[in-house]
Amino acid sequence: MIFDWPARMRQMADFVGFTDDDLELLRASGPLLIDRADDLAAAVYEHFLSYPATARYFLTRDGEVNETRLTRRKHSLARWLRNSIEFNIDEQFPVFLLAVGVVHSNPPAPAGRHGSVPARFMTGTISFIQTQIASTLAEEMDDPTAAMRTAIAWNKMLMLQLDVLLAGYITETPTPPRPDAPLMDDDGREIEPEVTVTPDSSRRNGSPQTHQEN
Numbered sequence: 001m002i003f004d005w006p007a008r009m010r011q012m013a014d015f016v017g018f019t020d021d022d023l024e025l026l027r028a029s030g031p032l033l034i035d036r037a038d039d040l041a042a043a044v045y046e047h048f049l050s051y052p053a054t055a056r057y058f059l060t061r062d063g064e065v066n067e068t069r070l071t072r073r074k075h076s077l078a079r080w081l082r083n084s085i086e087f088n089i090d091e092q093f094p095v096f097l098l099a100v101g102v103v104h105s106n107p108p109a110p111a112g113r114h115g116s117v118p119a120r121f122m123t124g125t126i127s128f129i130q131t132q133i134a135s136t137l138a139e140e141m142d143d144p145t146a147a148m149r150t151a152i153a154w155n156k157m158l159m160l161q162l163d164v165l166l167a168g169y170i171t172e173t174p175t176p177p178r179p180d181a182p183l184m185d186d187d188g189r190e191i192e193p194e195v196t197v198t199p200d201s202s203r204r205n206g207s208p209q210t211h212q213e214n
């Protein structure tokens with residue numbers, strides 16, 4: 001696990017192919033999306049309230065919507081969206097994201113009364129936001145190709161954020177490589193040493209196919 005968070009974000013940016021062009025597209029979409037940040041935040045919270053599993057974080061003991069908390073949360077989300085529009089892998093943004101992730105994975109009181117927000121809803125929320133942003137861009141931009149490229153840039157950038165947002169949830173316990181371990185086929189049978197393994201791209205799960213060497 002890498003704990004230099006900006007370095008980790010840069011590594012992931014490289015992995016998902018988030019380029020300087022993507023950054024430019026993102027920045028160019030700023031004015032358009034900043035105007036819609038409050039609407040986007042409102043749509044996210046409307047969505048939360050329409051599912052009992054996510055609505056419960058925003059209800060009073062009597063089961064009514066806690067309007068004060070909801071308004072505060074909408075502002076927090078709109079602020080996060082604005083920060084995202086100014087996306088930059090500096091020292092601060094990854095730490096801000098980590099803190100936001102921890103508020104959800106290990107919520108402090110008073111929100112802690114409801115327990116953690118399950119990680120799958122963090123993933124689902126990012127997906128929901130990606131869809132909202134792509135739809136907004138498609139509606140508002142005249143050039144459909146530019147709208148699609150901008151949506152792709154946003155998708156990649158939000159995945160980079162999700163990696164950090166989920167860090168408070170995930171405990172990775174990687175097993176080290178074992179170069180001397182026997183080579184197994186898909187059914188767990190040991191493959192003979194003289195048999196080579198070559199990837200076969202026609203197999204949809206990407207698993208290798210064995211064949212005898214001549």
Ligand code: HEM
Nearest residue numbers: 048054057076077080100103107108111117121122125126
């Ligand atoms: C990608 C997804 C999400 C983002 C970016 C996000 C963003 C934020 C931000 C910026 C805050 C304020 C943190 C602070 O006080 O410093 C917050 C708080 C909160 N969020 Fe989220 N949120 C996400 C998903 C969710 C989901 C799925 C739920 C529950 C259904 C949720 C429930 C809450 C609650 C209850 C708080 C208040 C914690 C407190 O009062 O201490 N959030 N969120």
